[in-house]
């Protein structure tokens with residue numbers, strides 16, 4: 001992990017802090033037509049220096065937090081990034097941030113920051129790329145350029161965390177990666193769409209300023225510092241947020257796996273990607289009810305389908321025509337976002353009723 005911080009001297013109008021975390025955007029392949037077998041090899045400084053024509057009214061600071069493929073990230077990296085943004089805002093007075101990130105788990109980081117950072121007039125923009133920087137037709141440097149433009153635009157303030165790739169500006173709350181290979185991969189769930197785009201390098205928003213949700217978790221810095229083993233960020237696998245297991249329902253899904261997760265890794269909540277809008281076999285539902293009754297482990301019913309909603313009406317009913325208390329509908333959220341939301345609820349020691357009311361809130365509509 002590099003702690004180097006460099007200030008790019010120019011006229012100081014807007015200061016943007018660019019935080020490097022790795023990903024394909026920071027990668028090089030052996031051949032400049034290769035789109036696979038590449039390695040994270042470039043620093044955030046290399047990436048910024050690859051854009052010679054940045055507007056001169058920007059004061060750019062950049063800092064390498066870690067340099068990893070985003071599949072390696074754990075909640076300790078999220079907490080580390082959170083701490084960096086909070087301290088940069090509170091101590092240095094920086095309000096505009098760009099984060100370079102791998103696309104595979106970018107939506108999880110964006111969603112986490114959306115729920116945990118809530119300062120007035122802050123702009124946080126995440127970007128990445130689908131082709132390594134060394135590719136002849138890489139999207140890396142131009143995506144970074146557009147992210148810097150969005151981060152410096154006054155009309156980007158107070159819209160929540162933004163994700164900029166491929167000429168589009170999306171909401172970090174709604175956005176998801178939909179294509180494993182294509183440049184046009186990030187989409188907002190059907191109900192939300194994009195917030196804006198680029199036309200000839202101009203930032204265009206389709207809607208007036210608004211935030212996607214009012215849910216917010218205040219992570220206490222003292223608690224955060226206690227949770228975070230700073231010496232080990234990026235070095236070994238750690239998960240400071242509560243352990244939550246995610247299951248994917250298929251025909252013949254074996255629910256014994258759920259019991260294994262509880263016994264072997266001490267799972268504190270379960271998220272399950274149901275078929276359709278909450279469908280699971282009767283056997284799986286019986287086991288989930290048992291898990292709640294025996295261990296008080298809540299179960300979030302999410303979905304395999306990219307779009308659509310699991311509502312509380314779809315939760316399983318038993319003999320008395322009632323569902324069990326620990327069953328929670330994940331609403332519009334996909335399983336990876338449900339996991340982060342329940343982790344934050346558990347971190348705050350919320351009761352099951354409080355957790356349900358969070359999942360019922362605006363933007364989620366589950367409960």
Ligand SMILES: NC(=O)C[C@H](N)C(=O)O
Pocket residue numbers: 022023024025068069070071101102103104105128129130131
């Ligand atoms: N396009 C990418 O950035 C994928 C890469 N494996 C990552 O998430 O780090």
